[in-house]
Amino acid sequence: MNWKKFFTAFIGAFIFLFVFGFLWYGTLMSSAHQEVPALLRSKPNYPWLILGHIVMAFFFTMLCVRFVPAGGVFASATLGILVGLVYAGPHLISFAVEPLTTKILWGWIAGAVIQFAIAGGIVGGIYKPSPAHITFVKERPK
Amino acid sequence: MKRFIFAFIAAYVFIFVWGRLLNGVFLKDIYAETPNLWRSQSEMMSLFHWIIIGQALIVFSFVMIYASGFAGGGVIAGIRLGILLEIAAIGMCMGFYAVQPFPGKLIVYGSISGLIEMIIVGAIVGAIYKPTSARMP
Numbered sequence: 001m002n003w004k005k006f007f008t009a010f011i012g013a014f015i016f017l018f019v020f021g022f023l024w025y026g027t028l029m030s031s032a033h034q035e036v037p038a039l040l041r042s043k044p045n046y047p048w049l050i051l052g053h054i055v056m057a058f059f060f061t062m063l064c065v066r067f068v069p070a071g072g073v074f075a076s077a078t079l080g081i082l083v084g085l086v087y088a089g090p091h092l093i094s095f096a097v098e099p100l101t102t103k104i105l106w107g108w109i110a111g112a113v114i115q116f117a118i119a120g121g122i123v124g125g126i127y128k129p130s131p132a133h134i135t136f137v138k139e140r141p142k
Numbered sequence: 143m144k145r146f147i148f149a150f151i152a153a154y155v156f157i158f159v160w161g162r163l164l165n166g167v168f169l170k171d172i173y174a175e176t177p178n179l180w181r182s183q184s185e186m187m188s189l190f191h192w193i194i195i196g197q198a199l200i201v202f203s204f205v206m207i208y209a210s211g212f213a214g215g216g217v218i219a220g221i222r223l224g225i226l227l228e229i230a231a232i233g234m235c236m237g238f239y240a241v242q243p244f245p246g247k248l249i250v251y252g253s254i255s256g257l258i259e260m261i262i263v264g265a266i267v268g269a270i271y272k273p274t275s276a277r278m279p
Binding site: 021038039040041044045046047048049051052053054055056057058059060062063066067068079082083085086087088089090091092093095096097098099 | 180186234
C-alpha cells in the first residue's frame with residue numbers, strides 16, 4: 001500500500017466528511033431537526049463528533065483502497081454510493097423506532113448517499129498505488 | 143445471480159433474527175431507561191415494514207459491494223469487508239452519540255454487537271457467493 005497517498009486521501013476524506021456533515025446536517029437540515037428537540041442534545045459533544053469522523057474517514061478510505069487498489073474516481077464513487085446505501089438501512093430502522101419525521105429520514109438518506117459518493121470520489125482521485133506495485137507489460141512487436 | 147440471491151437471503155435471515163434477539167431481548171432494559179427517545183410499541187409495530195426494508199437494504203448493499211470488489215476471496219474477504227464497514231459505522235454511531243442523548247452503554251453494546259453481526263454477515267456472504275468462472279483470474 002502507498003501509505004503516503006493513503007494518509008493524504010484519508011485527510012481529504014475527513015475534511016470533506018466533516019464539512020459536508022456540518023453544512024448538510026447542521027445547517028441545511030437544522031430546521032427539520034428543530035422539530036424533534038427531545039431527540040437532540042442542546043449542544044453537540046464536539047470531541048466525540050470529531051473522533052467519530054476520524055474513525056469513519058479512516059476506515060472508509062481503507063475500504064476504498066482495498067476495493068479499488070488502483071484508485072480511480074468513478075470506481076471509488078460507485079463504492080461510496082453502495083456504502084451510503086448500507087448506512088441508509090439503519091436510518092430506515094431508526095425511523096421505525098425513534099419519533100423522527102419523514103423529512104429527517106429522507107434528508108439523512110440523501111445525505112449519506114451524496115456524502116459517501118463524493119468522499120469515495122475524493123479518495124479515488126487522491127490514492128494511487130506505489131510504483132513498486134505497478135506491473136509494466138512490454139508490448140509485443142507487431 | 144443465483145448465488146447472489148442465496149447469499150442475500152441467508153444473510154438477511156441472520157440479520158433479522160440477530161436484530162430481534164439483540165434489540166428485543168438483550169438491550170431491552172437499556173432502551174427502557176430512555177423511553178422519551180423511542181416510539182411506543184404500537185407505533186413501532188405499525189412501522190415495522192421500515193425495519194424489514196432497512197435490513198434488506200443493508201444486506202443487499204453489502205452483497206453488492208462483496209460481489210463487485212471482494213468476491214473470490216471467500217470467507218476471509220467477507221469478514222474483512224464486514225469489519226471495515228462496521229468500524230466506519232461505529233464512527234458514525236459516535237457522531238450520533240455526539241448529537242443525540244443516547245446512553246453511552248447503548249452505543250458501546252450496539253457497536254460490539256454490530257461488529258459481531260457484520261463479521262458473521264461477511265462470513266455468510268463470503269461462504270455462499272462465488273463469482274462466475276468467467277470472472278475468475
